[in-house]
Amino acid sequence: MNEPGPIEPRGGASGSSFVIGVCLFLAAAAFFLWTEHRAHLLGILPYLILLACPFIHLFLHRGHGGHRGGHGHDDGTHASPGATHDAGHRHGAGS
DSSP: OOOOOOOOOSSHHHHHHHHHHHHHHHHHHHHHHHHHHHHHHHHSHHHHHHHHHHHHHHHHTTTTTTTSSOOSOTTOTTOOTTOOOOTTTSTTOOO
């Protein structure tokens, strides 16, 4: 009986040559885009940082519960000096 042998990949070396060619083309395109449009890209950088602030705020407040009705942490570490917390829980209170 004719049993099928191992399946050989199609394309061989010509497939990897195509991938290398595409990578080189993309690298050249990125280089020329960067050199020609650097001033435009760097000019909008401050605005991109400002636009990132709301997203940073959203993602960083996920870790400690966000703004869900808390007045600082229970141990009083985030209490301001003039805050009216229990004297026993405030740091820096002389005992």
